[in-house]
Amino acid sequence: MNIKQARAAMSHPAFCGLSRQHLGELIEELAPRWDARCESVRRERRQGARRRQAGAGPKYELVFTDRVLAILVHLRTGLSHEPA
Known part of the structure; x- marks a missing residue:
């Protein structure tokens, strides 16, 4: 199963x-706030302006949309991250 299929399955209202x-609408509303919070944390950690271009450095394994879906599915189903 690829990430697009997993995202489609997780975004089903049942999950x-x-x-x-x-x-x-939720993702549209939350995404700018999440980006601003992440940038604020990075700015504090750097103690100033960015040293590299935007987009350089490590990438998230899950993009914001996938993170929101994982949280919603976890809250709705109560599934844990631990293997059975």
Whole structure:
């Protein structure tokens, strides 16, 4: 299963508890705030302005949309990260 198939399955209302329209609206509303918070944390850690161009450095394994879906599915189903 690739990431697109997993995202489509997890975004089903049975798993995340929201319609796809509401999920899209939630992500649109939260994404700028999350980006601003992450940049603020990075700025504090660097103690100043960025030293490299935007986009340089390590990448997240899960993009913001996938993180939101994982949290919603976890809250709705109560599944843990631990193997059975």
